[in-house]
Amino acid sequence: MSDCSPAASSSDPNHLPAAERIDGAAGGVLLLCDHASNHVPADIGLGVLPALLDLHIGYDIGAAALTRSLASRLAAPAVLGTVSRLVIDLHREPDHESLIPALSDGHAIPGNREVDRPARVERFHIPYHAVIEQAVQDYRPELVVAIHSFTPRLASDGRERPWQVGILYNQDTRAAHPAIRMLRERGLVTGDNEPYSGRELNATLNRHAEAHGIPSMSVEVRNDLIGDADGVAEWATILHDAIARVHAELAQ
Template sequence: MSDPAPVEVVNAEGGSPFVLLCEHASNHIPARYGDLGLPASELGRHIAWDIGAAELARQLSARLDAPLLLAGASRLLIDLNRPPGVPTSIPEMSESTPIPGNIGILAAERALRQAMWFNPFHEAVSALLEARQRAGRRALVVGVHSFTPRYQGVDRAWHAGVLFGGAERFGRVLAAAIAEDPALVVGENEPYRIEPGIHDYTVPVHGDARGLEAVLIEVRQDLLGDAAGIGDWAGRLAPALRRASDG
C-alpha cells in the first residue's frame, strides 16, 4: 500500500473566510519506519493523532464552505504544529511512552522527515493564504484539534478550548460564542496555550506573523467518540465561527 500524500486539500476554492487546518489528522506511519517500534494500541492513542479531529474538520469545511488542509501522517513521524528542531517536533518520548523509532536518529533523518512531510504541508498552507491575499480575500486561520479528558493523572473539566496569540479579539469572541450553551465549560488558552518557538507553529507562523487572525479549536476527545458526537460539535462550532468572524 502506498503512503498518502503529505497533505490533503479539500475545497481549496471555498467561499468562506475560514482556512481550516488539521495538523494531527492522521495516525499513519509509513511502512519504511516499521510503526516506529510501537504496537497498534499505541498508534490508536492521542500520542499519534487527534482522535475525531479530522472528521470534525471535514464537517466544518462542508458546513462553512471553507478550504481544509489535512496532514497525511502521524504527529509521531514529525509534528506539523511544532517548530522543526524542538524536542517535541520528532519526540523520543510522548507523554510517558518511549518512541523507539525516534530515539537517537541522525540530523539527516530529521531533515528528510521535514522535507517529505512537514514542508509540503506548510508550503500548501502558505500558497493558499498567499493566493487569497493576492485576490483580496479575507483569511481566518483555524486549526482543528482534540485533547484527552485526562492528562498525567488530572481530569480536564473543559469541553472545549480556544487557543490564540495575537488574535485575542477573535479568540475571545469565539470562546464566548461556543460557551453560549450553559452546559459547556469552554477555556480561553486552555488546556494549552500558544508558545511560539517552543510548542506551536500554525498560529505564530501562518497567523500572527502574516497579520492574520488565527486560533486553534480544541474539543475533548470523549465528545468526538462517534458520528453523533462529531456531528453535534460541527453543529455547535460552525455557527460560533460565523458569529466570531462577524464580531
C-alpha cells in the same frame, strides 16, 4: 474537492503527500488540522504497538472528521496533515525538541531515538506547510481556524481536564476572545488558553496566520465528545455557529 495536483495523487502508500487540501469558497475561513491522521508509512519503523497509534499520542481523535464536516458546512477550504504526530509533529517548529518524539505521554518511541531528522523535515514538514502557504495565498482568508482534540486526562499524570472545549491563541485575540464568549454563553465549559497555552504552542498559526496579520484561533475539543459520528455532528453544529459568528463579527 481535494487538490488533484501530482503531489497529491501518489498511489504509493509509502510516499503519500504530507497534506490533503480541500478546496472551498474564497475570502472566508481557512481550516487547518495538523494532527488529522495516525498513518505511519511502511518504510518508517517507530517500534511501538499498532494499538498505540489509535490513542491520542498517534493523532487527534475526531479532529479530521470534525474538520471535514466544518469545511462542508462553511464551504471553507481546509488543509489536513496525513501522517501521525509520532512520525513528525507538524504543529512544531522544525527545531523544536519534540518535533520527532522519542517519548510521548509516557510511551517510549524507540524508532525515533536515532533518526535522520532533516530527511523527515524535508519529506513531511516542509511540504505540509508549503500547502498551507499556498492555500493562504490562493484564498486570502479572513479567519484561520485550527482544529484539534485533547484527552480528558493525560496518561502521564492522570489529572482530569474539565473543559469540553478550549480556545487557544498567542498575541492576536481578535477571534479567540469572541469565540470564548460565545461558547460560554451556550453553557459550555470553555478553556481560555486551556488545556494548554497558545502562547507556548502555536506554531502553525504563528507562521501562517499571525505572521500575516490574519485573525486566528485554535479550537480544542475534548476527544471523548467527538469520538463517534453523533459527537462529530453535534460539535460541527456548535462550532459552525461559533466560527460563522466570529467571522461576521470580525467583518464589522
